[in-house]
Amino acid sequence: MKLSKPIAEKVTKEMMKIIPFNINLMDEKGLIIGSGDKKRVGTLHKGASKVIATKSIHEIYTEGDGMKPGVNEPIVINGEIIGVIGITGDPDEVRPFSKLVGAAAKLLIEQESISKKAQNDRIKRETFYHELTYRKTSYDEEFLQQGKMYGIDLTRNCQAILIKGNFHSKEMKAFLDHFRHYSTIDNSKRVLFITEHSSFKEVITNLIGRKEIEKIAIGEKEGFAAISHEQAANALSVGVKIRPSEKVYYYHHLKLFIHLASNHTEFPSSILSVLESLGNNQELFHTLQIYMEENGDIIKAADKLNIHRNTLNYRLEKIRNLTGKNPKVILELFELICSIIWLSE
Known part of the structure; x- marks a missing residue:
């Protein structure tokens, strides 16, 4: 786990709404990554460096050597120091707040870790099923x-x-x-x-x-x-x-x-081109599809299209004139069926 800059910034911003002291949050190297004093972000915090070196709380009562009074406490998760909390002020006053900020930081870090794990698990799962969708080599x-x-x-x-x-x-x-x-x-x-x-x-x-x-x-x-x-x-x-x-x-x-x-490269393109133009006339194209779907049954096809049988016959005759293929002749209907299949998506 790691104390990230976004978490440090969030903890600092929210905690300073309720704590009347400046808060600094440092990473595992002692660099300030969240602070009420924005000018200090990115600089090395000497108190944090001592905390990391000694692996213990470092309290400062008097100002000096570039350090202000306050409490610097390690953030420890699973026995590892992942960051340091620094609260500026009299140690006796700010000490209780250090525990509060530390608890908030740990909670957010653990939530982020759980969220990242869930996201990684989701990505791994999606990757597996994507591979399953297209893999045609032996499963190891x-x-x-x-x-x-x-x-x-x-x-x-x-x-x-x-x-x-x-x-x-x-x-x-x-x-x-x-x-x-x-x-x-x-x-x-x-x-x-x-x-x-x-x-x-x-x-x-x-x-x-x-x-x-x-x-x-x-x-x-x-x-x-x-x-x-x-x-x-x-x-x-x-x-x-x-x-x-x-x-x-x-x-x-x-x-x-x-x-x-998948085998139509030798088929004459004339019918295909006519059917493609029919595609712009959805009425004729759809009529041909329904006629095929109803196995050439004029009554059923007309009922499904909600038109009169004479209207259906008129449309079929128009298709015959345009394509040169009669939908009522079984072999020519078969050619029309193949042509529709071979039309580009």
């Missing part, structure tokens, strides 16, 4: 033990659940604090890791029921958490394009389309 014993310390058994297959939504509510913060095994991807995404698969359904049910959660994407059970996370990320990326109304996307349901999404 140290990493496995670290996981065990946090309550996650990495000798078992891990399943990633990628969630997108608003994480600022008290309810979501409480959920994540309780769940614990997660990593922050960005402001709107978190990835949860499950190795105790008996709790999977409970977690998913909990997430589906939360209004703060917009989308949920689920990877497979894998030896590396990073692979399952990658699967979940791909499921989200593809799922929102071809099944925009759904809340939950499973990798194994979308595997074919995900693989298609």
Whole structure:
């Protein structure tokens, strides 16, 4: 532990509101780091130097040798002198105040130490889960033990659940604090890791029921958490394009389309460019998405879009004229599906 300058300044400022004497706080070397006399900050305090050398209280009754009357007392924590308190005045008068200032300084130092430890623990935890999110090399014993310390058994297959939504509510913060095994991807995404698969359904049910959660994407059970996370990320990326109304996307349901999404370099760019322009016309683009989502069922798609069937047919015909692909012909619809998947994010 250490007596820092901010703590010294805080103790000096607050104590001098109730103590009618000047207070000096010195570090472990005897340098003044907090004082009612701002001009003395940064200078060496001779009385403190003697306290550090003798490891005992040093009281001065008469002024001389650059020192004023007062009490200089060591601040001792765990048997170590971490600083010195100096109160200017008649030692018999200021001695009780020295104990009070010392107690206040020790309390703040211990609070700062606890706060720093909590912060360091949080950073270590975040670093561990960040590495778990992206690491695709074998987990060494140290990493496995670290996981065990946090309550996650990495000798078992891990399943990633990628969630997108608003994480600022008290309810979501409480959920994540309780769940614990997660990593922050960005402001709107978190990835949860499950190795105790008996709790999977409970977690998913909990997430589906939360209004703060917009989308949920689920990877497979894998030896590396990073692979399952990658699967979940791909499921989200593809799922929102071809099944925009759904809340939950499973990798194994979308595997074919995900693989298609990574192999399209030879595909003609003409349809893609037209669809990108359709993206500016949200009405047509969304119509195509819902039509695909409803498996080409005109009645269901029209109902979901809240339009007449004739209006839907008119829009589909317009898409056909623009792209050269007829959404009502299964192979051409498949080309349109692939094109939407291949559109840039």
